[in-house]
Amino acid sequence: MVDDEPQILRALTTNLRGAGYEVATAASVAEALAEAAMRPPDAVILDLLLPDGNGTDVCRELRRWSDVPVIVLSAVGDETEKVAALDAGADDYVTKPFGIDELLARLRASLRRATHATEPVVRLGDLVVDLEKRLVLVRGEPVQLTPHEYEMLALFARNVGKLLTHPTILREVWGPGYGDESHYLHVYISQLRRKIEAEPTRPRYLLTEPGAGYRLVEPS
Amino acid sequence: MASLLRRGTGGGDVVVGVLASIGAVALVSVVIGVLDQWAPVLGLGSLYVFAVLPIAIGWGLAYALPVAVASMLVFNWLFLPPTHTFHLREGENWLVLVLYLVVAVVTSELAARARRRARYAEQREREAALLAAVASSLLGGGAVTDELDGIATRAAAVLGVAHAWIALGDEVTTLPGAAGFPLRVDGRNVGTLSTPPPGPADGAVVRRFLPALASLLAVAIDREQLEREVLEAEALRRSDAIKTNVLRAVSHDLRSPLTAIAAAAGGLDSPGLQLDESDRSALVDTIVVETARLDRMVRDLLDLSRLEAGAADPLRELWSVDEIVGAALDQLQDEGGTVVDVPADLPPVMVDAGHAHRILVNLLENAHRHAGADGHVRIVATPRGETVVIRVSDDGPGIPEADVEAVFQPFWRSAAGGLTGLGLAIARGFAEENGGSLSADATEGGATLVLTLPATPPAASPP
Numbered sequence: 001m002v003d004d005e006p007q008i009l010r011a012l013t014t015n016l017r018g019a020g021y022e023v024a025t026a027a028s029v030a031e032a033l034a035e036a037a038m039r040p041p042d043a044v045i046l047d048l049l050l051p052d053g054n055g056t057d058v059c060r061e062l063r064r065w066s067d068v069p070v071i072v073l074s075a076v077g078d079e080t081e082k083v084a085a086l087d088a089g090a091d092d093y094v095t096k097p098f099g100i101d102e103l104l105a106r107l108r109a110s111l112r113r114a115t116h117a118t119e120p121v122v123r124l125g126d127l128v129v130d131l132e133k134r135l136v137l138v139r140g141e142p143v144q145l146t147p148h149e150y151e152m153l154a155l156f157a158r159n160v161g162k163l164l165t166h167p168t169i170l171r172e173v174w175g176p177g178y179g180d181e182s183h184y185l186h187v188y189i190s191q192l193r194r195k196i197e198a199e200p201t202r203p204r205y206l207l208t209e210p211g212a213g214y215r216l217v218e219p220s
Numbered sequence: 221m222a223s224l225l226r227r228g229t230g231g232g233d234v235v236v237g238v239l240a241s242i243g244a245v246a247l248v249s250v251v252i253g254v255l256d257q258w259a260p261v262l263g264l265g266s267l268y269v270f271a272v273l274p275i276a277i278g279w280g281l282a283y284a285l286p287v288a289v290a291s292m293l294v295f296n297w298l299f300l301p302p303t304h305t306f307h308l309r310e311g312e313n314w315l316v317l318v319l320y321l322v323v324a325v326v327t328s329e330l331a332a333r334a335r336r337r338a339r340y341a342e343q344r345e346r347e348a349a350l351l352a353a354v355a356s357s358l359l360g361g362g363a364v365t366d367e368l369d370g371i372a373t374r375a376a377a378v379l380g381v382a383h384a385w386i387a388l389g390d391e392v393t394t395l396p397g398a399a400g401f402p403l404r405v406d407g408r409n410v411g412t413l414s415t416p417p418p419g420p421a422d423g424a425v426v427r428r429f430l431p432a433l434a435s436l437l438a439v440a441i442d443r444e445q446l447e448r449e450v451l452e453a454e455a456l457r458r459s460d461a462i463k464t465n466v467l468r469a470v471s472h473d474l475r476s477p478l479t480a481i482a483a484a485a486g487g488l489d490s491p492g493l494q495l496d497e498s499d500r501s502a503l504v505d506t507i508v509v510e511t512a513r514l515d516r517m518v519r520d521l522l523d524l525s526r527l528e529a530g531a532a533d534p535l536r537e538l539w540s541v542d543e544i545v546g547a548a549l550d551q552l553q554d555e556g557g558t559v560v561d562v563p564a565d566l567p568p569v570m571v572d573a574g575h576a577h578r579i580l581v582n583l584l585e586n587a588h589r590h591a592g593a594d595g596h597v598r599i600v601a602t603p604r605g606e607t608v609v610i611r612v613s614d615d616g617p618g619i620p621e622a623d624v625e626a627v628f629q630p631f632w633r634s635a636a637g638g639l640t641g642l643g644l645a646i647a648r649g650f651a652e653e654n655g656g657s658l659s660a661d662a663t664e665g666g667a668t669l670v671l672t673l674p675a676t677p678p679a680a681s682p683p
Contacts, residue, residue: 007480011506015483018493049472075475097479100486100493 001025002032002058003047003073012045015100021107029053033061036068043069043111045103046090048081056085063089069110071103079211086165086212093163093212109161122157125219127196127205129157138196148173149192156206156216165213189214237279241287244271249294261299262313265320268295269327276328277335284328291324292317343378343422347429350374351436358440364388371433375413378429379420387412388441401426403434410438469631473517473641477510484510520642523578524630527649534572534654541566541601541608544573548580558584561600567675569608575650576673579658582643583612583669590616590667607656608675613668621662628658644669 001016003009004027013023024039026032029052036044044062048055055072062068072093074082082093091110094103120132128137131154136143145153151173156164166185170178178184189208193200204219248271252264268291276284293306296317301309308314353374357367368386376384386403387393388411394400399419403410413430420426484503487493495503526532541562549558569576580599587597591614601610619627626632630645644658651658651671661668 005476005480007506007510008476008483011480011483011487011503014495014499014502015487015490015493018487018490018495018499020494073479075472078472096475097482100483100490103483 001045002027002050002055003045004028004049004051005047008047012100012103015104016045019104027051029057032058036062036066040066041068042114043071043107045071045073045107046085047073048075048078048085054081054085055090056081056088059085059088059090067114069114071106071110073098083165083212086163087167091162113159113162122160124160124205124216129153131157136196143195145192145195148188149195152188152192153196153216156214160216160218163209163213163215169213233279237275237283240278241271241275241283241290244275245287245291245294247271248291249298252295252299256299262316264299265295265316266323268292268320269324272324272328273331276331280332280335281329284332285325288321288324288328292321295320343425346378347425347432350378351429351432354433354436358436359443364437364440364444372413375429375433376415379415379425380422381415381420383416385414386437387414388437401430403430403437405431405435405438408438410434410441466630469641470517470521473631474514477514477517480510481507481514517642520646523646524642524649527646527653532575532650532653534575534650536570536572536654538568538570539573539576540568541610544569544571544576545580545599545601545610547573547577548584551577551581552584552588554584557588557597559596559598561598563601563603566601566603566608569673569675571654571656571673572650575654579647579650579671580610580612582647583671586643586647586669587612587614587616587667590614592616603675604672606674606676607672610671610673611668612671613663613666615666617667618665619660619662619667624660624662627660647671 001009001012001023002025003012006027009025009027013025016023024035024041026035027050029050032044032046032050035041044058046055046058050058059070059072062070069092070085070090072082072085072090073096074085074093075096086093091113092106094106120130122129122131126139128135130136134150134154136145136150136153152169155169155172164172166182167180169185170181174181174184189206190200193203193206196205197203205216207215207217209215245268248268252261252267255264255267268288271291272284272288275287296306296308297304300313308317350371354367354371357370358364365388368388372384372386375386376382385398390409392400392402392409392412394412394414397417398414399417401413401415401419403413411434413433484506487495488500488503523532542564545560545562549560584597584599588595591597595615597612597614599610599612601608603609623632628644628648630642644660647669648658651673654673656671656673658669658671661670
């Protein structure tokens with residue numbers, strides 16, 4: 001748990017311990033990296049604004065040797081920094097001030113993704129993505145997808161619940177030369193939604209995180 | 221005579237011109253009368269050219285012709301036999317007189333023409349010199365309004381009037397009882413030039429000179445307008461940038477206590493969490509501490525906006541420095557953590573007690589924050605002239621020389637990551653509002669903030 005505000009650190013630590021987690025704390029980039037190297041954590045909760053740098057630096061450094069899930073604490077006004085942190089490898093974010101239940105839910109989802117390897121068949125409500133047979137079923141009916149649409153959906157299916165940023169999706173699906181063409185992405189996403197969502201204007205599976213990216217979820 | 225020759229042809233000049241003409245004829249007549257004893261009188265008649273010529277140069281043909289005719293008549297009357305009549309004994313003398321008249325007229329016309337040319341050239345030169353001077357002063361960066369009086373004075377000289385006034389503006393604004401000339405360029409009225417009535421005698425000068433002056437003024441006014449707009453845009457942009465910074469910082473700073481409160485309250489409210497009694501009291505404590513911090517931030521923001529709006533309205537009275545420092549230490553619940561050196565013989569300070577209290581609390585809080593848990597904070601007061609200087613120093617990391625002004629900006633963030641928040645900005649605002657000052661010293665081994673407060677009541681100022 002990395003934050004330079006002692007009261008936030010104290011409240012979150014108390015709650016996380018109450019929820020059954022073991023918590024180590026750090027108040028700066030240097031402390032965070034040292035702590036993570038000495039006692040590798042199962043997940044990192046990371047404030048973006050730290051006295052000796054920012055959370056993005058921590059993310060980038062961590063990703064050189066660890067796949068540990070990272071949840072970023074961001075504030076309104078930190079959008080660019082938040083997206084930078086996600087691009088640098090953060091898994092998810094919550095916006096300050098957040099409810100403790102929201103943070104715990106994100107933490108559980110991240111830990112689940114980290115510990116369970118993706119099954120070859122991903123089932124979310126009426127949506128089935130068979131990654132082995134490259135088959136997509138909606139309400140039991142097979143759906144015809146273009147290669148790009150399928151690659152995109154497969155990427156989401158391998159990262160259910162995880163926020164994927166625009167550059168990440170473009171790089172993973174279209175290749176390393178892409179990354180800035182988010183307007184292509186909006187078009188492809190809306191085409192994909194028309195094929196898998198019952199109501200494309202009110203998506204239940206493929207959700208938009210404004211200003212950050214998209215997330216495939218289990219419909220509530 | 222030289223000064224007479226330089227005079228223009230104004231109303232008062234008519235009398236002078238007539239007197240000069242009479243004088244010239246009389247003078248030459250006296251000279252001929254004297255020379256008459258040695259030379260044939262008929263040949264001396266040509267001397268009257270010396271009367272006609274100066275008059276032609278000084279006053280023009282209108283005076284020179286009567287002088288020529290008068291000279292001829294006077295010569296005939298005084299010197300040609302039979303004298304004291306206009307009759308001539310010898311017929312050929314008529315021919316001489318007529319020839320003399322023709323010579324006088326031609327010479328005087330030539331002289332007058334040369335004189336007109338010279339005067340015209342001089343006038344053009346004066347106009348050009350004025351326009352060049354105006355151009356260099358206006359385009360060299362001088363403010364148009366500052367230069368206006370000088371330009372008007374020089375324009376008066378060029379136009380041949382005693383005074384001139386220039387009023388800028390689209391509307392033609394003529395002073396009452398003055399002659400007004402619009403300064404126009406491309407159908408746009410730049411301003412008005414007024415002169416005492418009836419205005420410049422030479423219409424050609426007005427037609428030639430005023431448009432040139434108008435276009436120069438127009439260029440200068442446009443340039444000033446542009447400069448003003450650029451400056452205004454720059455000021456707006458800067459104040460916008462500051463506001464954006466403050467807003468960002470405020471939203472960030474407000475969110476920290478809010479986040480802690482939300483997390484603590486959420487934890488207390490969550491039945492799924494296993495919290496023991498000490499966990500619960502820690503969460504409650506977080507809520508109490510962070511609520512107080514939020515309250516302080518909101519109060520700081522209000523103070524800052526009041527200071528910026530100039531609505532702080534100090535109620536200044538005499539207070540002892542002991543009392544003000546004591547109250548600040550009291551509020552911070554300081555029990556010996558600060559070394560206090562306030563001599564007993566300090567003069568009282570003339571301040572608003574509430575403002576002085578805020579200044580000292582903010583300075584001491586700031587010092588303790590930077591000194592760290594084991595640091596030392598000193599507060600030392602000394603008299604200096606009609607002020608009392610209070611120095612608050614800590615042994616923290618100190619302030620770099622380059623940042624001694626920047627630390628007073630709201631939410632200034634140092635390269636090392638230190639955040640000043642609003643405390644110092646507010647402290648300085650209140651200090652200045654009370655006739656004092658607040659500055660930072662770049663000293664090795666810690667920061668020193670120097671507060672100066674007025675110690676004697678300000679001299680009563682007239683209402």
